[in-house]
Amino acid sequence: MKTLRLTSNDRAVLFDSRFFARLPRATAEAILDGTIASTHEEHDILFRQDEPVDHVFFVLSGLVRLYRLGKDGREADIAVFPKGEIFGENAMFLEHRATANAQAAEPLIVARLESRKLRQLAAENTDVAQALIELLCHHGKMTEDCLAEDRLLTAPQRVASYILSHCPDGLSSFSFRLPFQKNVLAGKLGLAPEALSRAFSMLRQSGVTVKGRVIEIRDRQALEKF
Amino acid sequence: MKTLRLTSNDRAVLFDSRFFARLPRATAEAILDGTIASTHEEHDILFRQDEPVDHVFFVLSGLVRLYRLGKDGREADIAVFPKGEIFGENAMFLEHRATANAQAAEPLIVARLESRKLRQLAAENTDVAQALIELLCHHGKMTEDCLAEDRLLTAPQRVASYILSHCPDGLSSFSFRLPFQKNVLAGKLGLAPEALSRAFSMLRQSGVTVKGRVIEIRDRQALEKF
DNA sequence: CATGCGGATTGACCCTAATCAAATAATTTT
């Protein structure tokens, strides 16, 4: 891990993000004051479950995987955060202890916001508090979605749902590139890689073609009723 | 459904709850101003997924089940709220749309806080915002726990974990009464009732005795390593 | 172009939990 100063491009990315965009520029600046960035290799651990964390993280580039460990060492993914997303914010209000492990799923650069300062600002400034509230809501809903999908959908259905979530409304046929390795996608969907693979091949019969990272959909309808 | 005025006992319960306890009395009063209570029979629906909700709910007595519906009509429980807990708060920040269905799992009385007013108060008052933040964090962590357990633990392990969560530290043997029907517990743990039953009988060999709603543990150690 | 590596796929097998059906409790009603 190397630490860096924020570049002006980094700042632009930050200010554009959902979290900062809603804040007055001065407030955003105040939060970022003292913030540094750090780079990590794939597989590096940013923090571990139950250990103290002193930052809230913003993904400047790369990908982070949040997961919990089972007694037997198995890993359960809680969430995956691409560029532009914030994570680790809940530790701020839980004695600064992480609720999960965070690992770079690709070469990674994150901005590290000082969590004590941010917490303090949230306690003084309703704009900041508001932004945090919406962030927490958003994350909460994501986990809820995840839990519901796990409990309601089979593997092919979860994959279909994931694909559809990338399909702009109205199009019946389109294609896109997976934003990360199938490996990671499998984890995010709560599947073993093999199961993801099989799910894809199951979906072939509904007009889904997979070539490397590129997914092509011929028939949206078919996918929806899967 | 009948609507009632809050009794003074209701107010006491409210003020004692985690959410209100941290607020200055005047602030709490302000939130409660205009709040009414409503009673519901078992199985009544309080609100449905994706429909508008204008309240945040506080359970005064009884039990609420939050769940999502699958396309096939199957239900996936997201959470269960006993007396003293708040739910429905995330809709406030998601266009006032519920993310799940809420159903009375027993005869129920809830206090209905006006969500627009509460949201407004949160926007003006950092104490209120703070209380909401902690509530959201807490709920977020619960769903996260749930997701992780689903993905990491087998049915008997989830049941063991549930039992242990009711066992005061240090005791090696104790007993308690399930706070709701096995039915509901099964849903909460993401299991079919049959699976819960089988899990219990599996745990018998680790010193767990089940008599009606009463669970007795003979050997905490054994449970922990299950 | 051959080589090697890691990710992805496929096959075989197994285990967990869902489902369906039936038998037993437990509760509530009468």
Place this chain on the structure above:
DNA sequence: AAAATTATTTGATTAGGGTCAATCCGCATG
């Protein structure tokens, strides 16, 4: 207390995925 419901348990069967092993593919490397 008998009858009628409503929970819960148990048994049998099955579907869905996990795991392990082998193979394949894509891509970087020499």
